[in-house]
Amino acid sequence: MSHNILDFLYILSSLSFIFGIKLLSKPGTAKQGNLIAAAGMTIAILGTIFLNDTVKMSNYPWIFGALVLGSVVGTVMAKKVMMTKMPQMVSFFNGMGGACASIISIVEYNHMLHTNTGSPTKTVILLLGLIIGTISFSGSMIAYGKLEEKIKDFYLPFQQVFNVLLLGSTLAITIGLAHGYTQSHELIYAVLGISFIYGLFFVFPIGGADMPVVISLLNSFTGVATAFGGFLYDNKVMLFGGILVGSAGTLLTVVMCKAMNRSLTNVLLGNFGGGASSGSGKSISGNIKEISSSDAAALMKYSKKVVVVPGYGLAVAQAQHIAKELETVLEAEGVEVKYAIHPVAGRMPGHMNILLAESNVSYDKLLEMDVINPEFKNTDVVLVVGANDVVNPAAKTDPGSPIYGMPILEVEDAANIIVMKRSMKSGYAGIENELFYNQKTRMLFGDAKKMLAELVNEMKAS
Amino acid sequence: MIYLVILMIFVGIELIEKVPSVLHTPLMSGANAIHGVIIIGSIIIMGQAEDIFATVLGFIAVFFGTLNVVGGFVVTDRMLEMFKKKK
Numbered sequence: 212m213s214h215n216i217l218d219f220l221y222i223l224s225s226l227s228f229i230f231g232i233k234l235l236s237k238p239g240t241a242k243q244g245n246l247i248a249a250a251g252m253t254i255a256i257l258g259t260i261f262l263n264d265t266v267k268m269s270n271y272p273w274i275f276g277a278l279v280l281g282s283v284v285g286t287v288m289a290k291k292v293m294m295t296k297m298p299q300m301v302s303f304f305n306g307m308g309g310a311c312a313s314i315i316s317i318v319e320y321n322h323m324l325h326t327n328t329g330s331p332t333k334t335v336i337l338l339l340g341l342i343i344g345t346i347s348f349s350g351s352m353i354a355y356g357k358l359e360e361k362i363k364d365f366y367l368p369f370q371q372v373f374n375v376l377l378l379g380s381t382l383a384i385t386i387g388l389a390h391g392y393t394q395s396h397e398l399i400y401a402v403l404g405i406s407f408i409y410g411l412f413f414v415f416p417i418g419g420a421d422m423p424v425v426i427s428l429l430n431s432f433t434g435v436a437t438a439f440g441g442f443l444y445d446n447k448v449m450l451f452g453g454i455l456v457g458s459a460g461t462l463l464t465v466v467m468c469k470a471m472n473r474s475l476t477n478v479l480l481g482n483f484g485g486g487a488s489s490g491s492g493k494s495i496s497g498n499i500k501e502i503s504s505s506d507a508a509a510l511m512k513y514s515k516k517v518v519v520v521p522g523y524g525l526a527v528a529q530a531q532h533i534a535k536e537l538e539t540v541l542e543a544e545g546v547e548v549k550y551a552i553h554p555v556a557g558r559m560p561g562h563m564n565i566l567l568a569e570s571n572v573s574y575d576k577l578l579e580m581d582v583i584n585p586e587f588k589n590t591d592v593v594l595v596v597g598a599n600d601v602v603n604p605a606a607k608t609d610p611g612s613p614i615y616g617m618p619i620l621e622v623e624d625a626a627n628i629i630v631m632k633r634s635m636k637s638g639y640a641g642i643e644n645e646l647f648y649n650q651k652t653r654m655l656f657g658d659a660k661k662m663l664a665e666l667v668n669e670m671k672a673s
Numbered sequence: 674m675i676y677l678v679i680l681m682i683f684v685g686i687e688l689i690e691k692v693p694s695v696l697h698t699p700l701m702s703g704a705n706a707i708h709g710v711i712i713i714g715s716i717i718i719m720g721q722a723e724d725i726f727a728t729v730l731g732f733i734a735v736f737f738g739t740l741n742v743v744g745g746f747v748v749t750d751r752m753l754e755m756f757k758k759k760k
Contacts, residue, residue, distance in 0.1 A: 266720025281739020423691030
């Protein structure tokens with residue numbers, strides 16, 4: 212009886228996941244979508260605790276203890292994290308899911324040995340769950356470290372060969388154990404160790420700019436690991452949830468790659484971004500012209516239309532609030548202010564939107580690339596704040612450039628361009644930007660937050 | 674079972690097909706929370722645990738799973754909160 216009720220609850224929560232994701236993909240309903248999925252999750256968790264026959268009452272204290280502890284820690288972490296650090300937070304939580312999957316596999320494997328209930332199929336399911344979960348865990352931790360800028364890109368000679376060997380050996384052990392070629396069950400810990408190392412080296416060589424894609428991919432990995440858990444327990448909600456995230460996550464990864472005009476293979480092989488990129492960018496000759504903040508302020512104040520192009524520099528400097536202040540001051544002067552959002556501006560697609568929304572910039576002022584590009588012709592001043600590759604004309608003009616073909620914001624169509632940057636250092640692609648040498652471009656060197664504040668002060672003063 | 678798997682794969686693809694890039698991050702984060710359903714598995718191992726080994730690992734697994742679920746949903750909610758405010 213309770214079994215039927217549980218099945219029904221599982222179907223209910225599976226549906227809530229589907230509707231949740233559906234609503235999440237539209238701006239107006241996204242928040243409800245998230246809540247619906249969360250409600251479904253709660254139903255599944257409580258249902259499992261109270262209605263699953265194998266869950267012993269004597270273990271309730273442990274279960275609730277871990278649930279409460281996890282909820283408190285998770286909520287605090289999620290509430291405290293700064294909006295700019297959102298991507299690494301997602302990566303961290305994803306890693307936790309992966310770790311959870313690998314622990315389940317280890318415990319169940321031992322359980323299977325003790326109770327002699329093993330079968331080749333079960334062994335394969337367990338080990339695949341272990342391998343994928345562990346890769347997702349160690350990979351996510353590296354992605355987290357990289358976004359925190361604690362870990363640098365790192366290549367091994369023969370990296371690809373090494374990775375293939377690692378992966379091959381885990382699969383070999385899996386087959387060996389499943390077919391009973393070997394009885395040494397400690398090998399499962401070898402699988403754990405090797406998968407862990409594989410996860411590290413899987414993410415090590417990938418450049419920081421590609422991290423969102425990797426996180427999304429690891430996200431779908433954890434989904435697949437969850438699905439294996441679903442097979443293991445013949446548990447519908449785990450299977451549905453896992454596969455749903457696995458397939459949706461994979462597609463999301465591909466969509467993200469498309470927005471950056473990069474192929475998934477390129478991302479995974481860690482091309483561009485690291486040391487290899489020095490060759491193709493041609494050196495550009497010409498002079499750069501600086502502008503003082505008072506001149507820049509005056510120029511913008513007497514414009515009709517200003518478009519702000521925010522990039523990761525704005526996020527790092529936590530300059531989103533002062534950017535909003537600049538908007539307010541300019542609008543008081545009768546200047547039309549818009550924001551041009553490149554699909555991959557910041558560290559994740561949509562990252563800029565979240566940051567600017569945090570500082571109350573209205574949604575309809577954030578224009579996507581296709582909408583804003585034709586508008587640059589009628590724009591008096593474009594203010595580029597800490598962005599680089601997304602405004603590099605080489606993407607259109609120089610077939611030799613590593614970013615050739617990537618859609619860019621065509622800021623060079625505007626009458627004046629002010630580029631706010633800390634230094635002439637190149638962006639993630641590691642290439643020069645000829646925009647900085649453009650006749651219409653003036654450079655305003657400094658930290659985004661500090662310089663924006665200076666602009667605001669100059670405008671208020673005059 | 675295999676029918677269900679294939680069906681779900683298509684449902685997943687269908688759902689993501691047309692998403693504005695603005696929502697990629699929250700969507701990824703939401704999906705991240707949903708695969709936290711792995712926690713069901715950890716509750717099962719915790720629930721049937723009899724020895725120290727399974728109890729300790731089970732506890733850690735439930736803890737990690739909860740972090741994934743709760744953290745995932747709360748972070749997503751915070752992101753979406755940002756979008757909603759100024760309408």
